[in-house]
Amino acid sequence: MTLRRIAIIATICFFGMGLLVSQANAFEGEYKVGAVFSVTGRASFLGDPEKKTAEMLAEKINAAGGINGKKLELVIYDDEGDATKCNLAVKKLITRDKVCAVIGPSLSGLSLAVIPVVEKYKTPLVSCAASYKIVHNEKTGKPYKWVFKSPQSDSLAVEAIYTHLKSRGINKIAIISVTSGFGASGRSELIRLAPEHNMNIVADEKYGPKDTDMTAQLTKIKGKAPSAIINWSIGPTQVTVTRNWRDLGMAGIPLYQSHGFGSRKNIKLAAGAAEGVFCPLGACNIAELLHADHPQKNVAMDYLKSYTAKYNEPLSSFGGHSWDALQMVVKALSNVGDDKTKIRDYLENNITNFVGQHGVFNYSSNDHNGLSKDAFNIVVVKDGDWSLAD
Numbered sequence: 001m002t003l004r005r006i007a008i009i010a011t012i013c014f015f016g017m018g019l020l021v022s023q024a025n026a027f028e029g030e031y032k033v034g035a036v037f038s039v040t041g042r043a044s045f046l047g048d049p050e051k052k053t054a055e056m057l058a059e060k061i062n063a064a065g066g067i068n069g070k071k072l073e074l075v076i077y078d079d080e081g082d083a084t085k086c087n088l089a090v091k092k093l094i095t096r097d098k099v100c101a102v103i104g105p106s107l108s109g110l111s112l113a114v115i116p117v118v119e120k121y122k123t124p125l126v127s128c129a130a131s132y133k134i135v136h137n138e139k140t141g142k143p144y145k146w147v148f149k150s151p152q153s154d155s156l157a158v159e160a161i162y163t164h165l166k167s168r169g170i171n172k173i174a175i176i177s178v179t180s181g182f183g184a185s186g187r188s189e190l191i192r193l194a195p196e197h198n199m200n201i202v203a204d205e206k207y208g209p210k211d212t213d214m215t216a217q218l219t220k221i222k223g224k225a226p227s228a229i230i231n232w233s234i235g236p237t238q239v240t241v242t243r244n245w246r247d248l249g250m251a252g253i254p255l256y257q258s259h260g261f262g263s264r265k266n267i268k269l270a271a272g273a274a275e276g277v278f279c280p281l282g283a284c285n286i287a288e289l290l291h292a293d294h295p296q297k298n299v300a301m302d303y304l305k306s307y308t309a310k311y312n313e314p315l316s317s318f319g320g321h322s323w324d325a326l327q328m329v330v331k332a333l334s335n336v337g338d339d340k341t342k343i344r345d346y347l348e349n350n351i352t353n354f355v356g357q358h359g360v361f362n363y364s365s366n367d368h369n370g371l372s373k374d375a376f377n378i379v380v381v382k383d384g385d386w387s388l389a390d
Contacts, residue, residue, distance in 0.1 A: 026071075027062075027066050027069065027070055027071035028069050028070060030070055030071040030072070030073045031070050031071070031072055031073065031100060031333050031337075031338050032073045032075060032097060032098060032099045032100060032338075033072065033074055033099055033100065033101050033102070033103065033326070033329055033333075034074075034075045034076075034077075034090075034093030034094070034097060034099035034101070034102040034103070035050075035051070035074055035075070035076040035077070035103045035104050035322075035326075036076075036077050036079050036090055036093070036104040036105045036106075036110075036114075037050045037076065037077075037078065037079070037104050037106050037322070038078070038079055038105065038106040038107060038110070039051050039076075039078035040078055040080050041078075041079075041080035041081035041082065042081040042209070042235070043107050043234075043235065044081075045234075045235055045263065045265065045316075045318070046107065046128075046234070046235075047078065047079075047081075047104075047106045047318075049307075049316050049318050049319035049322070050104065050106055050128055050318055050321060050322035051076055051078075051322070052307070052310075052311055052319060053303075053319035053320070053322040053323050053326075054074055054103065054322045055074065055076075056306060056310055056311075057323065057327065057330075058072050058073075058074045060306070061330065067330060067333050067334050068333075068334060068337075072330065072333075075097045075099055077089035077092070077093065079105060079106075079110060081106075081110075083109065083110055083113045086105050086113060086114060087113055087114055087117060090102060090114045090117050090118065090125075091117055091121075094117070094118070094121045094123050095121070099123070100123075100124075100333070100338035100339070100340055100343060101123065101124040101125070101329045101332075101343055102118065102124070102125045102126075103126045103128065103322065103326050103329060104127065104128050104322075104325070105127065105128065105129060106128050106318070107180075107181065107182065108129040108130055108131035108134065108180075108181040108182040109180060109181025109182070110181075111125075111129040111131070111134045111149070112131065112134060112181060115134070115147055118147060119144060119145065119146050119147070122340060122341070122344075123146060123340055124146055124148070124329070124332075124340060124343045124344045125146060126148045126149060126150055126325040126326075126329060127147065127148070127149035127150070127151075127325070128149070128151060128318070128325055129149065129151060129182070129321075130149075130151045130152070130153060130154050130157070130182060130185075130259065130260070131185035131186075132154055132156075132185070132189070132369070133185055134147060135147055135148060135149050135153075135367075135368035135369050142365075142366065143365075143366070143367065143368035144368070145344070146344055147368060148328075148347055148348075148368040148369070149325075149369055150321045150322075150324035150325040150328070150356065150358060150361075151259075151317075151321045151358060152280075152358055152359060152369070152375045152376060153369050154185050154186040154189050154232075154258070154259075155189045155192075155193065156371060156372065156373045156375065156376065157189075157258055157259045157280045157376060158186070158189045158190050158193050159193060159197075159373040160280040160373045160376040160378060161230060161278075161280060161378070162193060163197070163373065164256075164278070164280075164378045164389065165197075165228055165256075166197060166198070168254075170227045170254075171197075171200055171227070172202055172225075172226050172227045172228075173194075173199055173200065173201055173202070173226050173228050173229070174201070174202055174203035174205070174221040174224055174226035174228075174229045174230070175187060175190050175191075175201055175204050175205070175229075175230045175231075176203075176204075176205040176206070176207070176214065176217055176218070176221065176229065176230070176232070177205075177206055177207075177231070177232040178206070178207055178208070178209050178232065178233035178237050179206050179207070179208055179209065180209045180234075182232075182233070182234055182258075182260065183206075183209075183232050183233050186232035186258055187204075187206075187232055190232065191204075202224045202225075202226050203221045203224040205217035205218075205220060205221060207233075207237065209233075211237065211240070212240060213240065213244065214237075214240055214241050214244050215244050215248065218241070218244050218245060218248055218250065219248065222250055222253075226253060227254075228253060228254045228255075228256060229245070229250075229253055229255050229256065230256045230257075230258075231255065231256070231257050231258065232258045232260075233258065233260060234258070234260030234261075235260070236269075238257055238258075238260060238266055239266055239270050239274075241255075242255065242266075242270045242273050242274050243270060243271075243273045245273070246270075246272075246273035247273075251276060254276070254278060255276070255277050255278070256277075256279060257277055257279040258279065258280075259279060259280050259281060259282075259317065260317075261277070261279040261281075262279070262282070262285050262317030262318070263314065263316035263317065264314040264315075264316070264386070265314060265316070267381055267384060267385065267386075272384075274381045275381055275382070275383075275384075276381060276382075277380065277381045278378060278379070278380050278389055279379060280376035280377070280379075281317060281376065281377055281379050281386065282317055282320060282357060282358035282359060282375060282376065282377070283296035283297075283357060283358065283359070283377070284296075284300045284304070284315060284317065284320035284323070284357035284358065285315065285316070285317055285320075285379070285386060286300075286379060286386050286388070287300035287301045287304045287315075288301070288304070289386065289387070289388055295355055295360055296355055296356070296357070296359070299355055299356065299357065303315070303319075303320065303323055303357060317358070320356075320358055321357075321358065323356065323357045324356035324358055324361070328347060328351055328354060328356070328361065329343070329347075331346075331351070331354070332350075332351075335350070347363055347368075348363055348364065348365055348368070349363075349364075349365075351363040351370060354370075358371070358375055359372075359375030
């Protein structure tokens with residue numbers, strides 16, 4: 001090998017090493033944030049878009065220089081929809097990975113299960129699940145100190161549905177719900193808030209999370225002749241109820257779904273049966289339908305374009321929950337660093353008028369969800385897609 005060739009190779013190696021050093025020094029330290037989602041298993045329709053959204057945001061943040069010059073490092077575990085695995089994952093994030101905050105879990109039951117863990121280890125958690133019980137300690141009547149959440153509560157969804165029913169002159173209703181944490185919490189709120197909204201519940205049916213036919217329950221409901229039906233569940237059971245409702249010739253009785261229906265995949269899986277179905281959804285589901293002056297228009301459109309371009313799949317409510325949770329933690333990190341107590345205090349005292357995918361958040365010492373029923377829009381399935389309901 002000639003001296004000239006040796007010199008060229010040495011120069012290339014020198015600059016190559018320089019590039020590696022430059023890349024290594026691009027960030028001065030890191031902020032470690034944990035996440036637990038049901039990426040696989042029975043609730044993958046929730047956890048998969050949540051994980052993808054969180055990873056997309058982290059990439060975007062780091063490409064722009066990180067947070068105050070520090071890299072955002074996400075440590076994500078898949079709990080597979082299992083409470084034991086979820087509990088172990090959260091403990092691992094806190095005690096081994098030394099994260100400063102946790103986002104998730106995806107499911108209400110799992111979020112409730114890990115509350116004792118984050119409270120014990122004094123670690124901020126922003127849940128991506130819906131039940132109001134996640135941020136409401138029934139013993140004290142106040143929020144859990146270290147727990148926040150991003151999805152609109154089931155109580156707010158019930159209020160939005162009841163308000164819409166009243167506007168249509170409907171108050172004779174039937175409810176049907178899944179016997180999971182999410183379904184039980186929603187059913188409880190439907191019953192609790194009914195008198196306040198003058199709703200008369202003439203039928204109350206239940207089914208299991210693995211049931212594949214709700215014809216018997218819907219037939220009983222049909223016999224009670226309600227003016228509307230409200231179904232409270234998530235995932236495949238929502239689609240089953242929709243198909244059974246249509247097959248039984250009950251389309252003349254309006255069907256309202258919970259906010260867990262917030263994925264266009266559900267419409268597709270219903271294969272036409274979902275036409276005319278109502279549900280309350282956040283802005284991220286209907287970004288293109290929002291008025292130009294809507295406060296969430298810009299963030300919702302930006303998320304829609306980024307997510308669909310990167311993953312080539314429809315947007316869902318559930319990824320939006322992850323977007324809101326992570327962005328609020330990032331806002332805290334950018335202002336107070338990764339001290340856990342300071343993050344908790346910042347979330348509680350300084351998340352005000354925060355424009356997210358599911359509403360404009362205003363956390364406080366009395367409210368760790370920070371949303372109202374105005375965070376919902378009532379939509380109806382029309383021509384195989386969402387449309388704003390009258």
